[in-house]
Amino acid sequence: MLLLPTIIDISRACGLSKSTVSRVLNNHPHVSEDSRAKVMEAVQKLGYVRNLHGVQLRLQESRNIGVLIPDVEHPFFSQLVSALSRSLSSRGYRLVIYQTEYSQEYEREVYARLRCREIDAVIVVYSHYNEKEIQEFIGTGVAIICNEAMEGEFLDVFRLDEQDAVYQATIYLLSKGRCRLLFGMDHKTLLQEKRWLGFQQALQDSGEPCLESQCHSGLITMEDGYAWGERLFASTTWPDGIITGSDYVAAGLLKAAEKHGVSIPEQVSVIGFDNHPVGQMTSPELTTIPNCIPEMTKDVTECLVQRLEGVRSAPLVRTYKTSLIIRQSG
Numbered sequence: 001m002l003l004l005p006t007i008i009d010i011s012r013a014c015g016l017s018k019s020t021v022s023r024v025l026n027n028h029p030h031v032s033e034d035s036r037a038k039v040m041e042a043v044q045k046l047g048y049v050r051n052l053h054g055v056q057l058r059l060q061e062s063r064n065i066g067v068l069i070p071d072v073e074h075p076f077f078s079q080l081v082s083a084l085s086r087s088l089s090s091r092g093y094r095l096v097i098y099q100t101e102y103s104q105e106y107e108r109e110v111y112a113r114l115r116c117r118e119i120d121a122v123i124v125v126y127s128h129y130n131e132k133e134i135q136e137f138i139g140t141g142v143a144i145i146c147n148e149a150m151e152g153e154f155l156d157v158f159r160l161d162e163q164d165a166v167y168q169a170t171i172y173l174l175s176k177g178r179c180r181l182l183f184g185m186d187h188k189t190l191l192q193e194k195r196w197l198g199f200q201q202a203l204q205d206s207g208e209p210c211l212e213s214q215c216h217s218g219l220i221t222m223e224d225g226y227a228w229g230e231r232l233f234a235s236t237t238w239p240d241g242i243i244t245g246s247d248y249v250a251a252g253l254l255k256a257a258e259k260h261g262v263s264i265p266e267q268v269s270v271i272g273f274d275n276h277p278v279g280q281m282t283s284p285e286l287t288t289i290p291n292c293i294p295e296m297t298k299d300v301t302e303c304l305v306q307r308l309e310g311v312r313s314a315p316l317v318r319t320y321k322t323s324l325i326i327r328q329s330g
Contacts, residue, residue: 005047010042015038016035040139062118063120065095065120066113066121066122067084067098067125068124068126070099071101071102071220075246075276076291077125080146083293083297084300088301091301098110098122100126110122111141111143114143125146127145127148134154144157145157148190151317156307158300158303159319163197163198163201164321166289167202168198168202169324172271172324174206176241179240181214181240181243182242184215185215185217186245186246221252222255223252226256228253229253229256233259238262241269241271242268245273247273247274251272251286254283264284265287271329272289272329274288284328287327288325288327290323
């Protein structure tokens, strides 16, 4: 009869106490890196893994892939998760959604679940950490960066060229004679900073000044966009061009403009982001910067399957270019 490895077996194999082994398996922070490495080496050698009920089983796939997102109700994240779920399902995997609500502690808990093999891999759509930190958290586990503006030094990265996308949108507004421009973002993340850099670069390349006051943050929902528009259009001086972080924020701006009698795009041009269907329901229809969800999803799935099948190589980095969809609001 085949005997399954236990914590005692790992303790003997690595020469450490059962309590130390237990702390490592539970991702306890107060363990030396040397001890952690010895335990994980023994875990791999013996094929030990816990399931959710604490039963020791031979290493096997759960066919579950975690995805880390901050907010499932955010239009972009819901679109991306839906596409990933369909793509992974076609390859026999189930997507498990972990909504962090921007919690660093919860994000680390998901990485600990990966180390304990409760999930086979994790797709990181939003993170508080850099690549090196994520790699340290997951140990020998598989993690793929999808959408975050990371460099691919330690992990596979699939990302939109956020800086170029906003650069092109800004140049477009400037070419239409717009010069009093504003840029809206949600939280100040690396991805959002890339967009802001594109905005700044376009103004600088065109010989226009760019001030920090032209950047507005904390804009996520349609309600945020409406409140922003209320403040902007209630004043005596308006911007004549606005680039937002999502079509939902842009839709809120359009509603506020209508209330205050501001004509779009005659007086103010508004550009959204993500090419969400809501942008074709607004009046006027939204000019927008599309994401590359279909291509990104396909490539992430293929890379993930290869990694789970044991294919090892230097981290794969794929950057997607996009171009403005011009409708009526721009």
